[in-house]
Amino acid sequence: MTWKEDMNIKFVNPYNFISLGNECKRKSFDNYINNKELLTGYIECELENLTPIFIPNTTNENAFTDNEKYKSYDFFSYDYIREQKRTSEYSEPVIPASEIRGVIRSAYEALTDSCMSTIDDGNILSKRTTIPAKPGLLKKENGEWKLYEAERLMIKVKDCSIDNAQNFKDILSKYNEGDKIYFKRGIEYKNYRIYTISDISNINVSGYEEGYIHFGEDFIKKHHESIFKLGKMIKDIEITIDDINRLAGLIDIYTELNKNNRKYEKFNDLLTSKDFKNGKRVLPVYYSTYKKDDKNYVYLSPACIGREIFSNRLSDILKNQGGYQPCSSRENLCEACALFGFTGDGGENNALASRLRFTDAKIKKRKNRNEDYYDKICILPELASPKISATEFYLERPYDDRGKTCDMWNYDYAFNWNYKDKNEQDEQIEQFDEYIPKIRGRKFYWHSKKAKFVYGQNERNCKIRPLKKNNVFSFRVYFDAITEDELNKLVWTLNIGDNNNTNCHKIGRGKPIGFGTVKIRINKIIKRDISFDSDTISYKLNDYKIDLKQNRPFDYNKKNVQEFLKITDFEKAPRIINYPIGEDKTKPDKPNSVASHQWFIGNKQISYGHKDAKIKASGTKPIIYKTLPYILDKDITLNKLYKERN
Ligand SMILES: [Zn+2]
Secondary structure: OEEEEEEEEEEEOOEEEEOOOOOOOOEOHHHHHOOOOOEEEEEEEEEEEOOOEOOEOOOOOEOOOOOOOOOEEOEOOOOOOOOOOOOOOOOOOEEOHHHHHHHHHHHHHHHHOOOOOOOOOOOOOEEEOOOOOEEEEEEEEOOEEEEEEEEEEEEEOOOOOOOOOOOOHHHHOOOOOOOEEEEEEEEEOOOOOOEEEEEEEOOOOOOOEEEEEEEEEEEOOOOEEEEEEEEEEOOOOOEOHHHHHHHHHHHHHHHHHOOOOOOOHHHHHHHOOHHHHOOOOOEEEEEEEEEEOOEEEEEEEOOOOOEEEOOOOHHHHHHHOOOOOOOOEOOEEOHHHHHHOEEOOOOHHHEEOOOEEEOOEEEOOOOOOHHHHEOOOEEEOOOOOOOOOOHHHHEOOOEOOOOOEOOEEOOOOEEEEOOOOOOOOOOOEEEOOOOOOOEOOEEEEOOOOOOOOEOOOOOOOEEEOOEOOOOEEEEEEEEEEEOHHHHHHHHHHHHOOOOOOOEOEEOOOOHHHOOOEEEEEEEEEEEEEEEEEOOEEEEEEEEOOOOOOOOOOOOOOOHHHHHHHHHOEOOOOOOOEOOOOEEEOOOOOOOOOEEHHHHHHHOOOOOOOOOOOOOOOOOOOOOOOOOOOOOOOOOOOEEEEEEEOO
């Protein structure tokens, strides 16, 4: 059974990334404004939605449904609609200022190559791995965590034709995770170099060995649980509190992923117990190691094959990638933070108020009846968007200095499968030297000329009432003491270079299904002038002229500007926007046989994966084949992948 590319079915992933430059340039706030004429006033803007848009009124989360479980929302308005059934009621739509501000700030950051102010660093990066980890035992000695090698033995809890020992299920049910027991060694299981257990005891009996019980992962067809026998201390790895915290975070992720699965409950009880923290109890774990800057690092897990939680966070990666982590001091600010403001982590120098204020956008061209503003109630499908763990989309493919790439990469390390020796005792992977993970850039969505409306009974998805296309709103952007350069850049960012071109922003929900396209036009710019007449100060509002056709504050030769112009062009929107399409034809009856995640499975099991690969890709030795195309590539499409019987 093999995965193949379907050359006739192509798709363009709904989002792509605008590149980061070589370095995030910063200077002190004073250096932005000192010795410059400062302008105060407002920009009168008009906003037209060229596709349906949706922004929820969150005062009622059951606007169209009775079912508490599945939410439904009406479009944003000033009306407080709690408890109302909205099926036949309509309010005048409003686009909240915060939504417009967010869109304009992201665009301004991309165009000025500023910091990535909105990265969510609370999200732990994790990914499933197929590299089997090694059994170990973790304990605290003299206030320090120590990791020991362990031998794993199998203790029978279900019928098994190979292991003829008694069934220990009832006996084991009286024990807890990590309990110490004494065992008598049984036969070797097949030729796996793993031994079974023929008897256990609470007390030390002559000829018995000492071990610790580990419940959890079902290994080798669910016949057995594990006993770990203490081995040598591992000296070249320092276990820190971060490692312990990441292990706790991993349990949270497992619990989150399998809502009803309590497999690691006992493990978690032991991990969080006083006795473990005091060194009175030992914790069976699986561990794998990787090297960085000649130091050994470790992943700990309750499972032999499971998830790894990466030690790098997004902000760490951005620090190493030109310093694009969020700004944290007024003395050192990127262009976007200088204009839009920033909040650091407390302290006088660690915050700056915005010099811009956006207003809500209100309907400019009124319709006779409020209901005429809206499309029919439809479904906002919960699309399986590729997650940040999809490193083939979110991270750059690494190359060494000879131009060779590798089989797999993630947020901490990159590697090739070890193909030289199939001996299982050898390390399974060869790490890629001097790997530095690099993110692809800032996420933006392609426009789509055809919004996909989904109707029907699927109660699992959120029901919404979107705004019909071609409604016109007006709003203002007030600016306070900004420079001419900043005003020119702000104006260009708002109308993307011209009132009459087809470059548009994307706002609100449903971006992957073609919602959210808005064109912003500048109607006028008003500058507030102060005049001093004898004793009185008076303000005058005057028209401020910017030749919108000649306004070119950004360098069109720069990659980020070209990428921005291409991905925001509504007229040239790709026609075949879809999340990755993968189909497992060997399981046609399974509900998930056609799904986005199937593409990601297939993409790591296609032939040799890449030109430098030494082995064929497989389920246990995945190799990344395609990565997300770049915005400026001539061909931005990917092919459907499918699996069929040979
Ligand atoms: Zn910044």
